[in-house]
Amino acid sequence: MLYSLLRPLLFRLDPEQAHEVSLNGLRFCNNYGLDALFGSRPAPLPIEVMGMTFPNPVGIGAGLDKNGEYIDALAGLGFGFIEVGTVTPKPQAGNDKPRLFRFPGADAIINRMGFNNHGVDALLENLKKTRYRGILGINIGKNATTPIEAAVDDYLICMNKVYPYASYITINISSPNTKGLRDLQNEAALSVLLSQLKMRQLELADQTGRYVPLVVKIAPDLTTEAIAGIAKLFIEHRIDGVIATNTTLSRDGLMHLPGAEQQGGMSGAPLNSKSTLVIRELALQLEGAVPIIGVGGITRGGDAWEKIDAGASLVQIYSGLIFRGPVLVNECVEAARPFLAELEAKRQQQRALWQHARAEAEAARLAAEAQAAAEAEKAKQQTSS
Known part of the structure; x- marks a missing residue:
């Protein structure tokens, strides 16, 4: 009710100014225990994904709180998890x-923000102050001035710094607003990137005794062939999760409105079906091996359920929150409630079967290699004698 009254006033402001006013208002209400003004928090709907138990499957996507300044305020709205960022090694204006x-x-937005943020060190200082102890994703990217061939260095800098604070880490390779970034989705470049990041993840897990899942965020503008290639790499490099999708370069559903020619990525309702199709294709290619977080165009509870039904285990909202307000969180949770437990149980079973099959295949491969090595050694000895 409160947001429906405030929205006309907020929409008279410049979008960035409205963004700051809204978040500061949320923080004020949270500081004084007034979160209930924005609606009731959803009842628990726990789900286990990536080895973590999420209080409910609805999260806030990266981009809303780039610097981790409003985590406690967002938590007051009842999200099952929160993702902050995208953050880069050095501050940049965007x-x-x-x-x-x-x-x-x-119900759409075009943005070309360009990873505007205060830098990873400022994010860490904000994380030290937060009271939030729920599931926190940290989304990392590269600085605009870093050449694309050196992008992995920026990701590693951020990964090393955020690892102790993150529940999971998202590798953003799909924003259309940083020149060349989406080139990292090409199979050859992606394989090199994932190999180095996965190696570092395992080193950090060994050093800290704590395994932090690695998630990759992909674009909605990929071909079916590209999705298949990316899915293969995710399985090969044992990536822990995938977020589908980022904003789109398409203007379908928006061309009839003035201003649609603005450069940048489009989000909101017109992205919904495109994002869901990518999720469906990705789920088909992954065959349960890697969990999917669905995002893109969720403006009502039914949109969230469609993404879960297409193959997502979790969903994130962002633009829908701007047009619908905090009531959307509870609406999405309730839309998933009647079906989620049974569906996710089937997926967990499918994932366990896939992991068992992979373990058997790996054991068979190692046995074959050992046998081949033994036969080669035997042949060598026979030759020398």
Whole structure:
């Protein structure tokens, strides 16, 4: 009710200004115990994904709170998990303003923010102050000035620093607003990147005694062939999760409105079906091997359920929160409640079967290699004698 009254006032402001006013208002209410003004928190709907138990399957996507300044306020809305970032090694201002555009007639947004953030060290200082002890994803990227061939260095810098604070770490290779970033989704480049990040993840897990899952966020503008190749690499490199999807370069569903020609990534309702199709194809290719977090165009509870039904275990909202307000969180949880437990139980069983099959295949491969080595040694001895 409160947000429906405030929305007309917020929409009179510049979008970035409205963003800051909204978040500061949420923080004020949270500080004074007034979260209930934005609606009741959803009843628990726990789900286990990536070895963690999420209080409910609905999270807030990266981009809303890039610097981790509003985590406690967002937690007061009842999210099952929170993702902050995208954060880069060094602070950067992002692209020139104006860079954020609302389209209320289509429940859509175009942004070309460009990873504007205060840098990873500032994020860490904010994380030290938060009271939140729930599941926290940290989304990391590269600085705009870092050449694409050196991108892995930026990801490793961020990964090393955020590892102690993260429940999971998201590798953002799909924003359309950093030049060349999406080139990292090409199979050859992606394989090199994932290999180095996975190696470092295992080293950090060994050093700290704590395994932090690695998640990759992909674009909605991939071909079916590209999705198949990416899925193969995720399985090969044992990536822990995938977020599908980021914003789109398409303007389908928006071209009838003035301003649709603005450069940047589009999110909101027109992205919904495109994102869901990517999730469905990704789930088909992954065959339960890697859990999916679905995001893109969720503006009602039914949208969240469609993504879960397509193959997602969790969902995230962002643009829908701007147009619908905090009531959307509870709506999405309730839409999933009647079906989630049974569906996820089937997926867990499928994942266990896949892991068993993979373990058997790996054991068979090692046995074959050992046998081949023994036969080669025997042949060598026979030759020398």
